[in-house]
Amino acid sequence: MNTRPKVFVTGLGVICAGASDIAELRRLLLAPARRFQSSTVFPVAGESAALPVAQVSAPDLAEADVLPRTHRLAMLAARQAIGDGPAPDAIVLGTTTGGILTTEFALQAGVTSPAAYRFHGLDTVADYLAETLGVRGPVLTISTACSSAAVALSVASALLRPGLARRVLAGGADSLCRLTFHGFRQLQLVAARGATPLDVNRAGMTVGEGAGFLLLESDPGGRSMLAQVAGTGLSCDAYHATSPHPEGRGAALAMQRALAEAGFEPSAIDYINLHGTGTVDNDAAEARAIKQVFGDKVPALSSTKGLTGHTLAAAGAIEGVIAVLSLTDGLLPANTGLETVDPKLDVAPVRQPTRSPVRAVLSNSFGFGGNNACVVLCQPSQVNAVADARTDRPLALPALRVAAAACLSARGALDDTWAALVAAEKVAGFVPDACFAKAAPAAFIRRLKRLPRLMLALAQTAHTASGRSTPPDLLAVGTAWGPLAETQDFLRKLSETGDQFSSPMDFIGSVHNAPAGQVALLLGAQAPNLTCSAGDRSFEQALLCASLGMAAGARSALVMAAEAYDAQLSPLLDAAAATSPLASDGGAAFVLVPDDDVPGARVRWLGESGGGDGGTGAIALLAAIVAPDRYDAIAVSVPAALGAAADETLARLAGTLPDYPLVPYRDDLGQHASVSATATAIAARAVCEGVLPLGPIPLALPRRRLLLLQLGRHATAIEVFA
Amino acid sequence: MTEQTDPLVAELARKLVETLGLDMTAEAVDPAVPLIGAGLGIDSIDTLELVVMIEKDYGVKIDNRAAGVEAFASLAALADFIRQRRPASPP
Numbered sequence: 001m002n003t004r005p006k007v008f009v010t011g012l013g014v015i016c017a018g019a020s021d022i023a024e025l026r027r028l029l030l031a032p033a034r035r036f037q038s039s040t041v042f043p044v045a046g047e048s049a050a051l052p053v054a055q056v057s058a059p060d061l062a063e064a065d066v067l068p069r070t071h072r073l074a075m076l077a078a079r080q081a082i083g084d085g086p087a088p089d090a091i092v093l094g095t096t097t098g099g100i101l102t103t104e105f106a107l108q109a110g111v112t113s114p115a116a117y118r119f120h121g122l123d124t125v126a127d128y129l130a131e132t133l134g135v136r137g138p139v140l141t142i143s144t145a146c147s148s149a150a151v152a153l154s155v156a157s158a159l160l161r162p163g164l165a166r167r168v169l170a171g172g173a174d175s176l177c178r179l180t181f182h183g184f185r186q187l188q189l190v191a192a193r194g195a196t197p198l199d200v201n202r203a204g205m206t207v208g209e210g211a212g213f214l215l216l217e218s219d220p221g222g223r224s225m226l227a228q229v230a231g232t233g234l235s236c237d238a239y240h241a242t243s244p245h246p247e248g249r250g251a252a253l254a255m256q257r258a259l260a261e262a263g264f265e266p267s268a269i270d271y272i273n274l275h276g277t278g279t280v281d282n283d284a285a286e287a288r289a290i291k292q293v294f295g296d297k298v299p300a301l302s303s304t305k306g307l308t309g310h311t312l313a314a315a316g317a318i319e320g321v322i323a324v325l326s327l328t329d330g331l332l333p334a335n336t337g338l339e340t341v342d343p344k345l346d347v348a349p350v351r352q353p354t355r356s357p358v359r360a361v362l363s364n365s366f367g368f369g370g371n372n373a374c375v376v377l378c379q380p381s382q383v384n385a386v387a388d389a390r391t392d393r394p395l396a397l398p399a400l401r402v403a404a405a406a407c408l409s410a411r412g413a414l415d416d417t418w419a420a421l422v423a424a425e426k427v428a429g430f431v432p433d434a435c436f437a438k439a440a441p442a443a444f445i446r447r448l449k450r451l452p453r454l455m456l457a458l459a460q461t462a463h464t465a466s467g468r469s470t471p472p473d474l475l476a477v478g479t480a481w482g483p484l485a486e487t488q489d490f491l492r493k494l495s496e497t498g499d500q501f502s503s504p505m506d507f508i509g510s511v512h513n514a515p516a517g518q519v520a521l522l523l524g525a526q527a528p529n530l531t532c533s534a535g536d537r538s539f540e541q542a543l544l545c546a547s548l549g550m551a552a553g554a555r556s557a558l559v560m561a562a563e564a565y566d567a568q569l570s571p572l573l574d575a576a577a578a579t580s581p582l583a584s585d586g587g588a589a590f591v592l593v594p595d596d597d598v599p600g601a602r603v604r605w606l607g608e609s610g611g612g613d614g615g616t617g618a619i620a621l622l623a624a625i626v627a628p629d630r631y632d633a634i635a636v637s638v639p640a641a642l643g644a645a646a647d648e649t650l651a652r653l654a655g656t657l658p659d660y661p662l663v664p665y666r667d668d669l670g671q672h673a674s675v676s677a678t679a680t681a682i683a684a685r686a687v688c689e690g691v692l693p694l695g696p697i698p699l700a701l702p703r704r705r706l707l708l709l710q711l712g713r714h715a716t717a718i719e720v721f722a
Numbered sequence: 723m724t725e726q727t728d729p730l731v732a733e734l735a736r737k738l739v740e741t742l743g744l745d746m747t748a749e750a751v752d753p754a755v756p757l758i759g760a761g762l763g764i765d766s767i768d769t770l771e772l773v774v775m776i777e778k779d780y781g782v783k784i785d786n787r788a789a790g791v792e793a794f795a796s797l798a799a800l801a802d803f804i805r806q807r808r809p810a811s812p813p
Contacts, residue, residue, distance in 0.1 A: 186774055188785070243766055443763055446743035501778040504770040 007157045007229040008380060011215030013080030013171070014321045015073055016308045017054035017208055021080055026325060030353050032307050032336040036194045036206055041069065041101065041176040045499060051190050053176055054208030054309020068099035068119050069175035069209070071128050073314075077211035078129050078169060085223065088215065089137040090165040091126050092156040094148025094172035096313040096511060098122035098533075100487075101177040103573075107491060117572045121480065122512065123535040125173060127713050130610055136620075137165055138608040139714055140541050143313070143482070143512035143533040145367030146275075148172050149212065150316030151530060153375050154232035158548040160218040162397065171213030171317035179487065180312060181207050182494055183507030187242070195278030195310065196337040197303035198287075198349050205277040208309025212317030214324065225380040227324045230264065230360065233257025234528030236475070236520040237370025241508050244282055244366060248289025250526060251275075254372035255293045255362060262376040268360050269299045269376070271326055273319045273333070275364040276303020277310050286364065287345040299362075302350040306337030316365035316373060323361040323377045330357050368508060369517025371529055397547040399604040399721075400557070400592040404466035406458050407588035407681040408435055408562070409670065413461065414588075417678075418685055421668065421693035428670035430565060431586045440522050447505050448518065449485045450585075451564035455515035456522055458560050458589035463523055466556075466591035471525035473554035475516060476546040478538030478561030479531065479587075480673030482512035484569045519558070527554075536576075536639050537608065539587075539677040540716040544605045546592060555594065561674035562587025575641030576671040584670025588677035590684075601684035601722050606707075610714040618715035619652055625717060626657060632701040633661040635683060635694060637676045637710045640666070649711055660707075663695040676710050680720060683708060687722040728753070730801040738797070741775055742768045753801075757794040769794065776800075782807045 012022050018035040019025035036052035038044060044051075061072055074093065082088065099119035106116040118124070123141045130139040138159065142152045149172025156170030174180075184190050184207055191204035216229060235257060237250035244251065259266060275286055283303075290298055304322055311318055322333060335349035360378035367373075406413065410429030411420040417427050436457035439445055445453055455477065463472070486509035494502040508514065513531035520529050528549060532541035539561030546557040565585040570577040577583050595602060609621035634657065638646045654662055669675050669682070679694075683706045686692040692699040692706065705721035735748040744751075744762065755761045758769060772794070773784045782804050784793050793803040 187770055188773070240765070241767065442745045446745060447767070497778060501774050504774060505767055508767060 005161055005218045007160050008217050008220045008225045009214050009227040009229065009324055010217045010220045010223045010225060011081040011083055011085065012226065012321050012324055013077035013213040014318055015056055015058065015076045016210030016311055016318050017056055020058050025321065026329065028307065029322065029325065029331060029333045032334050032353065034194060034307060034336060036309065039176055039181065042178050048185060048499065051185060051192060052194050052206055053181065054206050055176060056209055067128065068102040070095060070097050070099065070173050071119060071125050073175055073209065073211040074125050074129055074173035075132065077171065077213050078133065081169060081213035081215045082133065087134040088167045088169040089135065090139065090159055090168045091130055091135050092140045092142065092152040092159065092168060092170045093126040094142045094152040094313045094316065095122050095125050095174055096143055096145055096148060097174045097177050097180065098125055100179055101175050104178050104491060108495060114572050114575060114578050120573050121535050122533040136610050138544065139610060141532060141534040143531050144371040145369060145511045145513055146312050146315055147365040147367035147371045147373040148313035148316065150363065150365035150373035150375050151234060153214065153229060153316065153320055154234055154373060155545055155548065156216050157229045157232055158552060160216060162551055166217060166219050168216045169213055170216055171211065172314040173211035174209055174312040174314045176207065176209040178494065178499065179490060179510065182499060182502060183490065186502055186504045186507060189279050191278055194337060195306050196339065197274065197276035197278040197306050198283055198335055198341055198345055198347065199338050200340045200342040202278045202280060202283060202342065204279050205305065206309040208311040210308065210311040210314045210318055212314055212321045214317065214320050227327045227377045228380050230376040230378040231258045231262030233261060233374045235372045236526050236529035237372065238520040238524055238526050239370050241514065241517060242368050244285035245370065246285055248285040248292065250370050250372045251286055251289035251364065251366055252292040253526060254374040255289065255364065258362065258374040258376045264360060264376060266294045267297060269362045270358045271332055271361045272299055272301035273323050273361060273363045274301055274303040275366045276305050278305060282366065283345060287347050298347060300332045300350050301347060302333055302335035304333050304336065306335060316363065319363050320375060320377065323363045326358050326361050327377060327379055330355055332356050368511050369513045371513055371517065397551055397605050399595045399602040400547065400550055401595050401598060402590055402601040402603055402684045403593045404462045404591040405588065405681045405684050406461035406465065407678045408454060408458060408586040409678060410584065414681055418682065421682065426668050428582045428584045430584065444522065449483065449509060451479065451483045451562065452509065452515040452518045454562045454564055454587060455519055455560065458562060458587060459519040459558060460522065462589035462591050463558065468556065468591065471523045472527055472556045472558040472591065474527050474546055474549040474557040475520055475525055475529045476542040476557060476559045477516040477531045478542035478674060478677065479512055479533060479563060480535045480538045481563055481573060482533060483509050483514055484564060484566035486510040488566055488569050536637065536673045536712045537710050537714060537716045539674055540605065540608065540710055540718060543718060547605045550594060557592045558589065559592055560587065560589035561677035563672045563674045574673060576639050579640045580671035584672045586670060586672065586678060587674040588681040601687050601720055603680060603684065604719050606717040606719055608714050608716040618649060618709060618711055619656055621715050621717055622656060626707065628659060631660055631705050631707045632703045633663050633692060633699055634707045634709055635663045635665050635679055637679060638664045638666055639712055640671050642711060646711060661699060663692065663699065665694045668694050676708065679708055680718065683720040687720055728801055730804065731797050734797055734800055737775060741771055751797060753797040756796055757800065776804065780804045781809045
């Protein structure tokens with residue numbers, strides 16, 4: 001029986017090429033007119049100038065602003081979705097570009113001041129929204145390439161269902177930039193005359209930009225219910241870094257999972273909004289996958305990317321908005337740009353905007369790394385009556401048992417790291433190359449740089465140590481900065497050749513979910529595959545996503561986070577790397593299973609709270625969750641970037657919780673954004689051994705229970721106990 | 723001139739191993755073996771990487787399937803393909 005609380009859509013916001021709000025998008029869908037042009041966001045020279053993009057034209061964006069374009073696109077759409085209603089209590093945003101456009105200009109100009117790069121981080125988009133809109137709860141950033149926004153809708157729905165939030169702003173945003181435009185160009189995936197999805201002569205995609213948001217609520221009160229998120233489905237091809245599985249294996253799996261979560265038969269779907277990028281391979285694989293799921297009863301379908309362009313991380317949200325308009329307006333959007341349908345696809349796309357009642361829509365989004373996300377939206381009346389979100393639902397997520405843990409520090413793997421700490425030695429610094437050189441067979445890793453190799457070594461070690469013969473049910477990865485060496489190499493080679501040439505491999509490797517895709521390939525994991533890029537709290541958000549998946553029935557999760565230091569970019573982007581005397585990298589991985597009677601460490605995500613530079617958020621968070629006499633100590637991650645504000649926060653924490661020793665651990669473990677994962681691995685060992693080898697003197701743990709606190713723009717807390 | 727001593731073949735073999743991070747020496751690449759497929763373990767991303775390298779270093783475009791089939795038939799075929807289309811002076 002379906003007892004999940006409903007997830008209602010109560011607000012919409014959009015900005016994309018040809019539409020700056022919902023009314024304009026409605027008009028555009030009824031009278032589709034492609035507005036592709038040469039980029040004026042960044043200069044394009046030579047033959048590339050003829051390649052059209054789907055660029056947003058809005059007066060607000062023309063003015064100079066310290067905020068990057070992605071941030072501004074996101075804000076324009078977010079304000080529409082919220083309208084004059086109260087602030088949401090959480091945000092889940094998908095993005096791949098963050099502030100990279102601004103970073104590209106700064107790098108080209110040779111700017112060496114970190115201040116010029118302070119909005120580079122993917123998390124700065126959602127954090128800017130949260131700060132401006134007054135959002136105090138979890139603010140998540142998902143980065144799974146072109147499925148990012150659809151994955152964000154899935155995570156937002158999962159937050160609403162256990163009642164962790166009541167009102168979540170979910171969507172995606174990406175701006176045009178040199179990285180994605182030239183990256184797709186070098187992959188020979190950009191159509192010279194604009195995308196014509198499903199056409200027999202289709203020749204690629206049109207790189208676009210934009211933002212879309214859906215305001216999701218479990219308890220909408222008097223607000224109008226536009227639609228419901230009936231179900232979402234995630235999967236990973238585990239087949240290839242960029243090419244879709246030729247039979248659309250993962251795509252079909254994601255569609256089936258979304259239908260299953262909705263409790264719908266395929267026949268309940270009246271319209272499919274395709275991923276439909278217009279590349280030869282995507283459209284062929286997607287058509288096959290649809291045949292697998294729908295047999296010979298394929299519903300009306302179309303790709304709207306011939307109209308909006310491919311807005312990358314925003315696509316799942318902009319198309320989610322289109323799906324809602326399809327439901328509310330009774331409209332089947334046209335497959336714009338199509339002349340002759342490719343007969344090999346054996347599908348009949350909607351040729352003209354068509355009025356027709358629509359009960360439910362399936363929206364597909366697929367990304368690099370074989371990362372698939374499907375969302376089923378339906379009329380508010382279509383889901384059976386279910387329990388209300390407010391009734392007898394625990395607000396806390398379940399504790400998970402640590403079946404295996406792995407870490408990499410300057411001292412090596414977990415045993416060596418632990419031994420060094422017990423010997424009162426610090427483990428900060430770079431992970432020695434030898435620790436991950438043999439992460440996987442040579443042919444598998446020959447093209448991979450530091451971050452994916454680190455991740456593969458961590459994942460393989462934890463998976464092997466868990467003794468499990470099957471891949472995990474869920475993969476959740478955190479990384480604040482993603483594959484920096486790949487990003488840096490791609491942009492450097494591009495600049496060196498006057499924006500003519502760069503490495504396709506570096507582009508593919510630069511997406512933040514590329515390492516997670518490699519891990520899925522190595523383990524053969526077709527499970528949901530999430531990558532969180534939320535600055536210093538990326539690991540905590542990966543743990544949150546995994547915990548939501550486990551609460552919904554997953555039986556095992558591989559949760560990990562890691563950073564790889566890049567000599568040029570890290571000091572510019574991460575204030576901790578710039579100000580710390582000893583630059584560091586590394587991370588940790590965990591195989592987590594449901595709590596059972598097997599002895600060992602447990603880990604539980606407790607909360608995230610924003611406000612100020614960590615101080616206000618941390619105090620509010622602790623006041624809400626910390627009971628007296630519960631913990632032996634609070635291990636605190638104090639990013640060097642916080643500077644003097646950190647001392648003030650620590651003093652306030654000490655004043656608020658005088659009974660708990662505070663153990664700041666970054667000096668011991670290293671100043672990098674995923675060090676809280678390493679700390680969690682150490683804490684999991686510590687609660688079992690009864691002693692915590694961090695700080696000036698080892699701390700006895702009679703309660704065998706530690707609180708781990710991450711300070712920053714948003715503070716997060718997790719507990720580890722045995 | 724035999725294939726083994728063709729300087730362009732030798733140069734391409736070096737670039738192939740270096741660009742793609744192949745776990746073999748340049749001398750070990752058989753100039754007659756097909757570049758795509760099981761032999762060297764080269765996939766579609768590698769091919770694109772080579773396409774970019776060939777246009778950048780030799781000014782020769784490989785922008786359609788037929789050209790790709792011809793160019794990547796073997797290392798020797800690639801050298802011939804480049805020689806036939808190379809601009810009079812390097813770009």
